[in-house]
Amino acid sequence: MLSQHSRYALKALLHLASCNRVGPQPIVSIAAEANVPRKFLEAIFVDLKRNGFVNSTRGPRGGYVLTRPPAEITFGQVIRSIEGPLALIGCASQKFYRPCRDCPDEGACALRRVMMEAREQLVSVLDNRTLADATSDDFCVVPELAPAE
Incomplete structure (x- = not known):
């Protein structure tokens, strides 16, 4: 199951993707x-910045x-950066085996075969869907700037 941390990270990144041409977006x-608690979002942005998704x-x-452009950031990249492997069990993972x-016999293990098939299906979706695929420019709300004094 996707953690709340990953869900909120994806929601925040989708918001940024939809506002990509508008400029920096204040955390508020x-x-x-994105309907994410601000305090939680601050911690999430520390992770996203450390993992190279945001500045x-x-x-x-x-x-x-x-x-990077939204078309170059996949859901799989984001989820792996927060959760780790997409596979449900370690022996079914390609990157974190x-x-x-x-x-006793990995080659004959029915559980492993099913989990590898599940991982392949999940990877085929998450590694082929980008932030750009999931956003539209109509979503972005330009933040109001306080008047200069």
């Missing part, structure tokens, strides 16, 4: 538009932007 706007700028016109301790 992202939290409101931040400070100041009155500051906020967060994607580091580890054998099961209780399995």
